[in-house]
Amino acid sequence: MRSLHILFILVVVTWLGFPLRAQEAISIGTRHTLFSHVLNEAREYWVYVPATRPGEKEESYPVLYLLDGDSFFHSVVGFTRLFSTSKVSSLPPCIVVAVLNTNRTRDFTPTCSAARRDGTVRPGDKPEGGGAGQFCRFLTEELRPAVEQDLPVNGQHLLAGHSYAGLFTLHVLLNYPGTFDTYIAIDPSL
Structure with a gap:
């Protein structure tokens, strides 16, 4: 037990001896914030811009x-940096604009529903969702x-989403064609 105390004291003294x-x-x-008049709320988004090398x-x-x-x-920034600088990849460098969530169900679903996951609707349940059109605007x-x-x-726009955001991505592709040049829907909630 005594040797354990001595070891502890040595570790603490050694740790305190390192300069910070x-x-x-x-x-x-x-980080950026934009007040949306369409959604009537402030929306935060993060931006990555590829670095320009000196010269x-x-x-x-x-x-x-x-x-x-x-x-x-x-x-995603890590993947774009890796694959745009690799000699074996043809992915061009791109700006990543990451849109943060405030209400996924409202923003990413095209229809409104009061149904629960099991399909039942109980008295007093309020419909949710249906804001995909507004979010696209x-x-x-x-x-x-x-x-x-x-x-x-450069005028080329890509839209990427997973799950509910993948559903939204497909909704935009089918209902607002030409809004984006490329659509990436990963495991969309269909």
Whole structure:
């Protein structure tokens, strides 16, 4: 027991003896907030822009609008950086605009329903969802112009979503064709 106390004291003294150094944050993007008149709320989004190397002229890039951005921003930015710089990949560098959620059911579902997961509806249940059209308007009429105003975009727009956001992506593809150039629906909730 005595040797355990001595070991503990040695570890603490050794740990306290190391000088503390200031740590620099690693930043892969920037945070932005836009008040949406269509949705009547402030919406946060995160942006990653590929770095221009010294001596290179600034390029314009396609824009990937990533739904559920708060969940997938870091991994998608990592994939785009990896595959756009790989010698064996043909993926071009792109700007990633990660749209954060406030109400997934409202924003990503095209229809309104009071049904529960088992299909039952109980008295007093309020319908939810049905805001996909409004959310599409937010993306195209408010967010896209803000992004295009501030960033070096080339006019190519991609939309990516998973689950409910994948459902929304398919909804936009089928009901608002031409709104985006590329659609990526991952495991959509159908």
